[in-house]
Amino acid sequence: MHELAITRNIVAIVDEKAAGRAVRRVRLQVGRLSGVEVKAIEFCYELCAEGTSLEGSELVVEEIEGAGRCVQCGERVPLERPVAVCPCPERATLSIEAGEELLVKEMEIN
Amino acid sequence: MCGTCGCSDGNQTTITGEQGDHVHVLPDGTVVRHSHDHDQEHAHDHEHQHAHAHEGGHRHHAYGPEAHGATAAIRSDTTVEPLEVQILAKNDRLAERNRGWFAGRNVTAVNLMSSPGSGKTTLLERTLREVERPVSVLEGDQETPFDAERIRATGAPVVQINTGKGCHLEAEMIWHGLQTLKPKADSLLFVENVGNLVCPALFDLGEAAKVVVFSTTEGEDKPLKYPHMFRVADLVLINKIDLIPHLDFDEARALEAIAQVNPSARILQVSAKTGAGMKAWYDWLDATSPVLREATA
Numbered sequence: 001m002h003e004l005a006i007t008r009n010i011v012a013i014v015d016e017k018a019a020g021r022a023v024r025r026v027r028l029q030v031g032r033l034s035g036v037e038v039k040a041i042e043f044c045y046e047l048c049a050e051g052t053s054l055e056g057s058e059l060v061v062e063e064i065e066g067a068g069r070c071v072q073c074g075e076r077v078p079l080e081r082p083v084a085v086c087p088c089p090e091r092a093t094l095s096i097e098a099g100e101e102l103l104v105k106e107m108e109i110n
Numbered sequence: 111m112c113g114t115c116g117c118s119d120g121n122q123t124t125i126t127g128e129q130g131d132h133v134h135v136l137p138d139g140t141v142v143r144h145s146h147d148h149d150q151e152h153a154h155d156h157e158h159q160h161a162h163a164h165e166g167g168h169r170h171h172a173y174g175p176e177a178h179g180a181t182a183a184i185r186s187d188t189t190v191e192p193l194e195v196q197i198l199a200k201n202d203r204l205a206e207r208n209r210g211w212f213a214g215r216n217v218t219a220v221n222l223m224s225s226p227g228s229g230k231t232t233l234l235e236r237t238l239r240e241v242e243r244p245v246s247v248l249e250g251d252q253e254t255p256f257d258a259e260r261i262r263a264t265g266a267p268v269v270q271i272n273t274g275k276g277c278h279l280e281a282e283m284i285w286h287g288l289q290t291l292k293p294k295a296d297s298l299l300f301v302e303n304v305g306n307l308v309c310p311a312l313f314d315l316g317e318a319a320k321v322v323v324f325s326t327t328e329g330e331d332k333p334l335k336y337p338h339m340f341r342v343a344d345l346v347l348i349n350k351i352d353l354i355p356h357l358d359f360d361e362a363r364a365l366e367a368i369a370q371v372n373p374s375a376r377i378l379q380v381s382a383k384t385g386a387g388m389k390a391w392y393d394w395l396d397a398t399s400p401v402l403r404e405a406t407a
Contacts, residue, residue, distance in 0.1 A: 002278055002309035006197055013195050024188050028197070035312055035338035082337045085370050093373050102197040108190045 003040035004048075006102070010041070011048045014107050018053040025058045025108040033066040033082045033099035066099025201313055204281035208316025211288060212299075218399040219299045221315050223339060224323035225332075226305030229349045231257045233323060233382035234300055238264040240385075241392060244297035248287045250279040250304045257302065267291060278309035281316055298395065307336040319398050325350040326357055330364035337371040345376045345394060352381040 014026050030038055038061050045059045066079035072092030079099060086092045196202065212219050224230045238245055238261065246267040249258040258270035269291040271283050284301065293299045301317060303310040322343040324332055327350055333340040340346065346368050354361070361379075368377055378394065380387035 002312055005276070005278075005280065005309075006312075009197050009200060012200070013193065013197070017191065017193055017195075035308070081334075082341050083370050084341065084373055104193045104195045104197060106190050106192045106194075108188045110188055 003037055004044050006036055007041050007044035007048045010045075010104055011052055011054055013104050014054055015052045018107065018109060020053060022110045023054045023057045023107050024110055025060060026054065027060045027062065027105040027107070029062050029064055029101045029103040029105050031064040031066060031099035031101035033079060033096060034102050035082075036102060038063060062105070064098055064101045066096070068094030068096045070094055198312065198314075201281050204285060205314035205316040208281055208284050208288070210316075211285075212316060212318070215293070215295045217293050217295070217297055217299050218319075218395075219301060219315070219317040220395070220398070221301045221303060221310075221317040221320045222323060223303040223307070223310045223320065223343075224305060224325075225307045225328065225336075228305070228323045228325040228328065229382050230302060230305065230323045231260055233347070233349060233380070234302060235260055235264055236382050236385065236388065237300070237391070237395075238266040240388065241298065241395065244294045246291055246293045246297060246299055248279075248284060248291060248299065248301045250283070250302055252276070252304060261302075267293075273304055277304055277306050278313055279303050279315060280313050284315045298399065307332070307339045311336075311339040311342050319344040321345045321347060323347045323349050324364075326353050326359040326364075330360050331367055333364070333367040333371050340368060340371045340375070343372060343375045344398075345378065346372075347391065348377065348379045349382055351379045351386060352384045 010026065010028065014023055028041075030036055030041070041061065042059060049055050049057060066082070068077050068079050068084070068086075069075070070077065070086035070088055070090075070092050071094070072090045073086065073088045075086065075088060076097065077086060077094060079094070079096070082096065082099075084094050084096075086094050208219075211217075222230055222234065234247065238247070247258075247261050247269075249261055249268055249270045250273055251257050251270060252273055252275070255270055255272075258268050261268040269287050271279060271287050273279065273283070279301065291299075301315060307322075320342050322339055322345070324340075324346055326348065333346075348361075348364065353359075365377060368375055376394065378387060378390050380391055382388070
């Protein structure tokens with residue numbers, strides 16, 4: 001359940017930037033290949049936010065689809081899992097282009 | 111229509127789950143999920159859809175139906191501040207501090223990760239006895255000191271980091287562990303991570319290399335089940351090869367599974383129990399060490 005540690009980090013980042021102002025909403029980008037469960041972050045969020053400037057705020061998570069590019073054929077391949085091999089005949093390596101995001105995008109404050 | 115957020119007719123929104131979880135598929139294919147409690151009783155087994163367009167900043171669901179016009183506007187009494195901060199930035203920063211600490215002392219840190227029962231501690235015990243150089247251990251464990259006691263019996267300095275309910279080691283724990291362990295200059299340091307194939311994959315500790323131990327008793331498809339862990343590995347050690355005659359372990363399938371998630375990982379097959387293949391593992395450790403790299407340069 002590393003999402004608890006992840007969520008604590010999110011709250012700490014925003015709480016510091018808010019500098020005492022009340023936060024109404026926090027927006028994240030979480031890639032589908034990042035290894036982090038959005039549901040688990042949502043589960044931990046309210047608890048972690050308690051007693052901070054994020055208390056009572058809404059969490060909005062934008063999930064980013066995974067995609068890789070084949071180093072041989074150049075094809076951009078949508079990825080549901082972090083698999084590193086292209087389905088092309090060469091079965092070449094895919095370099096992952098999207099889906100590994102773990103970012104606090106913005107906060108909305110009063 | 112949802113009385114809390116006002117989601118109703120429109121396009122491409124579905125409600126799934128029991129807690130008011132919403133999944134939006136935006137025109138560019140981005141999937142947005144968020145949740146809030148619905149204070150009205152209504153069934154959630156239907157698809158229902160939004161009237162507003164999602165663009166640019168995606169201002170999602172200011173509370174209350176009034177926020178949903180053709181474009182959901184920012185409420186005038188709030189301001190949006192861009193942050194663009196990596197969630198794991200703090201851990202990554204502390205990992206860099208550890209890396210600097212290791213570099214300054216020429217300590218080669220190896221992060222050992224695996225599921226529980228892969229034989230990681232047995233592998234480490236044998237390695238500590240057979241490696242001919244100063245070596246110490248940071249032992250991560252959830253509750254018990256048993257593994258640290260086994261390591262201590264080999265004569266190697268060891269510091270136990272009890273993570274309590276934590277499922278992984280973080281860079282800051284390593285930093286504190288180092289202050290107590292004080293590894294010698296020009297030495298090898300093993301970090302035995304918490305037995306877990308999920309969480310430790312995300313946390314950089316400042317190590318020189320990540321090694322994943324995977325035993326023949328675990329099934330060949332483990333790399334596909336835990337791709338995040340195998341993706342970050344510099345080296346995969348397939349352990350317990352002495353048991354292969356008694357198992358249905360398909361070696362080719364295991365190698366293929368590793369290659370699918372991490373084509374560049376080195377793979378070595380060992381038995382920590384019989385010592386088979388261990389020489390290649392020690393050679394790999396030597397090659398990873400900055401001491402020998404400088405000596406041969």
